[in-house]
Amino acid sequence: MTVSPIVKGFWDELTGSWQYVFHDPATMKGAIVDPVLDFDLDSGRTATDNADRILAYVAGQGLDIEWVLDTHPHADHFSAATYLKERLGVPAAIGEHVVRVQKLWKEIYNLPDGFPTDGRQWDRLFADGEEFMVGALPVRVMFSPGHTMASITYIAGDAAFVHDTLMMPDSGTSRADFPGGDSKALYASIQRILALPDDTRLFIGHDYRPDGREARCEATVAEHKAANKHLKGGATLEEFTEIRAARDATLTLPKLMLSALQVNIRGGRLPEPEEDATSYLKIPLNQALGQGGR
Incomplete structure (x- = not known):
């Protein structure tokens, strides 16, 4: 019998990001997925409002958190993984x-040779097909590249945290034009996700509320097969890549991308403080980082 974890979503309106806490109802042990560290671009200030909402929920529910999980290095918000861990x-x-994303963005940011690109900023690096436990709930890792080279999906019972592969059905799928992105790889990843049982609940990474509707985060595999605007009717690889290329050509880079990646390739840590005890962000100028990458 498939366990159905309890899932609580937290939406960050500023970035359109979904964060999650899921737990095993039998043991009350849980995990946090894709937490947001607040950042105000105008002032350069960080804050922990989103992460503290998660901590308040965890305490209020009496949960024993065992993992803080990121699906990939995010381009549109800072990760609060280090703060929460x-x-x-x-x-x-x-x-x-x-590690592939770290190597790519180390070059883009021209970071010093001593910057580590071996993933040591995290306690665990998961491989495709690897399993770990949250309480009595087994969680399987599915490598899901396309949006980035490093993206993974966490499958916990009848819930799957699919990050930036799928949006809600009325928004379609996620972009594949960032450095290291690939629409063909994204299509293959989506097909693996849609091969899960039809009643699997898919929890997405972002929602931008088309037509001003309320923010949503969950739809089943069956609902995506039937109604996802980029996939319904069984879109072929060629049809999908054409749809994705046309859509991506209209998109600008996320507002926080050049700030966020240098924090998120550090596992959610700010750059090391300089001699004045202040951390600084480094923004590459005049680089072609969208619509096909660098």
Whole structure:
């Protein structure tokens, strides 16, 4: 019998991001997925409002958190993984291909030779097909590249956290034009996700509320097969890549992308403080980082 974890979503309106806490109802042990560290671009200030909402929920529900999980290095918000792992005393994890993203963005940011690109910023790097436990609930890792080279999906019972592969059905799918992105790989990843049982609940990474509707985060595999605007009717690889290329050509880079990636390839840590005890972000100028990559 498939266990149905209890899932609580937290929406960050500023970035359109969904964060999650899921737990095994039998043991009350849980995990946090894709937490947001607040960042105000105008002032350069960080804050922990989103992460503290998660901590308040965890305490209020009496949950024992065992993992802080990221699905990939995010381009549109800072990760609060380090903040939460330090407060909860638990390991942080991500997929093993994060090292490829680190190497790519180390070059883009021209970071010093000493910057580590071996994933040591996380406690665990998961491989495709690897399983770990949250209480009595087995969680399987599915490598899901396309949006990034490092993206993974966490499958926990009848819930799957699919990050930036799918949007809600009325929004379609996620972009594949970031450095290291690939629409063909994204199509293959989506097909693996849609091969899960039809009643699997898919929890997405973002919702931008088309037509001003309320924010949503969940739809089943069956609902995506029937109604996802980029996939319904069984779109072929060629049809999908054409749809994705046309859509991506209209998109600008996320507002926080160039700030966020240099934090998120560090596992959610700010750059090391300089001699004045202040951390600084480094923004590459005049780089072609969208619509096909660098």
